[in-house]
Amino acid sequence: MLITGLLILIVSTIVSYLTTPIAIRIANKYQLVTDVKYRNHPAHTHTGIIPRGGGIPIFITLLVSSLIFLKMEKIVIGILIANALLLLTGLSDDKHDVSPYKRFFINLGISVFLVMFGLGIPFISNPFGGVLRLDLWKITFEFFGKHSILILADVLAVIWLTWTMNMVNWSKGVDGQLPGFVAITALFLGLLSQRFIAHDISAQTVMYLSFIVSGAYLGFLPFNFYPQRIMPGYGGGAMAGFLLGILSILSFGKVGTVILILSIPTMDAVYTIIRRIHKHRSPFRADWGHFHHRLIEIGWGKRRIAVFYWLISFILGVASLFLGGIEKFFAFITIAVVLFIFILVIERIKQIGV
Numbered sequence: 001m002l003i004t005g006l007l008i009l010i011v012s013t014i015v016s017y018l019t020t021p022i023a024i025r026i027a028n029k030y031q032l033v034t035d036v037k038y039r040n041h042p043a044h045t046h047t048g049i050i051p052r053g054g055g056i057p058i059f060i061t062l063l064v065s066s067l068i069f070l071k072m073e074k075i076v077i078g079i080l081i082a083n084a085l086l087l088l089t090g091l092s093d094d095k096h097d098v099s100p101y102k103r104f105f106i107n108l109g110i111s112v113f114l115v116m117f118g119l120g121i122p123f124i125s126n127p128f129g130g131v132l133r134l135d136l137w138k139i140t141f142e143f144f145g146k147h148s149i150l151i152l153a154d155v156l157a158v159i160w161l162t163w164t165m166n167m168v169n170w171s172k173g174v175d176g177q178l179p180g181f182v183a184i185t186a187l188f189l190g191l192l193s194q195r196f197i198a199h200d201i202s203a204q205t206v207m208y209l210s211f212i213v214s215g216a217y218l219g220f221l222p223f224n225f226y227p228q229r230i231m232p233g234y235g236g237g238a239m240a241g242f243l244l245g246i247l248s249i250l251s252f253g254k255v256g257t258v259i260l261i262l263s264i265p266t267m268d269a270v271y272t273i274i275r276r277i278h279k280h281r282s283p284f285r286a287d288w289g290h291f292h293h294r295l296i297e298i299g300w301g302k303r304r305i306a307v308f309y310w311l312i313s314f315i316l317g318v319a320s321l322f323l324g325g326i327e328k329f330f331a332f333i334t335i336a337v338v339l340f341i342f343i344l345v346i347e348r349i350k351q352i353g354v
Helices: 002-029 055-069 074-096 100-115 151-169 177-192 203-224 233-250 255-261 263-278 291-297 302-320 325-353
Strands: 033-035 049-051 123-125 131-133 138-142 146-150
Touching (some): 002 203, 055 233, 074 100, 074 233, 100 151, 151 233, 177 203, 177 302, 255 263, 255 302, 263 302
Antiparallel strands (some): 123 131, 138 146
């Protein structure tokens, strides 16, 4: 099964690699581009005219590889449709810069849509032992058959998917940063998915889907690495978080694993929200101040920042193979404290310099 998974990873990488140049041409033809002269964005670190539309090769790879390698089960079909909707949202944003508030509510709607296909979180691991059941409170009703809504399980899944969409999307500000750590995270989720499955979908399917996602972003990486020839855009960034959120639910018990492997993007998102609210700004409005921006301010180059994100994700991915629940919890807390102190030190240096 692992050999087949490796084949899927290779095929998905090739499909993504071959379709990305097509996406670049499409983006240029239909003006899905970022031109700093006309579309000034406070969080952007690049110069010149860069095509957006990175969601196109990612979705094509997801669709083609899924049709070839996966059984078209209910949840898989829901995942494909939901990501198609997210791609359309991304392309609209690439063209017109959709309001972040509209994007947020679209994210919520797409998450609800997918949860209706059965993607809930029935219980979560307790880092101190055992599990916390979320499937006890449910509503059952008759509508062309008997159906049940797991209140806590479904609501938590919607919140989690919406969070991962935005949290991961925010960590795409530097060339090559996002596709690298997404490919690594998906790969480790595929390996870890064999331990326990909580949905009506096989461990094999979850592993194969994880490798498809990993390959999709791995094939996209050479075109996004510095100097980038295409940006992930909102579609590529939001789909990255959405797919990682989905995989963490399907390979149950791995929500904590995703939080650990993505410790830096997670803490960056938390800090960003707190910082914006503290400054009486909307948490939805983009600005300069993410962790990768701080690294640029202290003299780090874009290649170095991207590789740093990949390296940390890989180290934490390896650690996740061996750490238990409580160990993952304390590892995340340690990383969070170190990162928070580092950001505060940079902030203080800036204030003194000013």
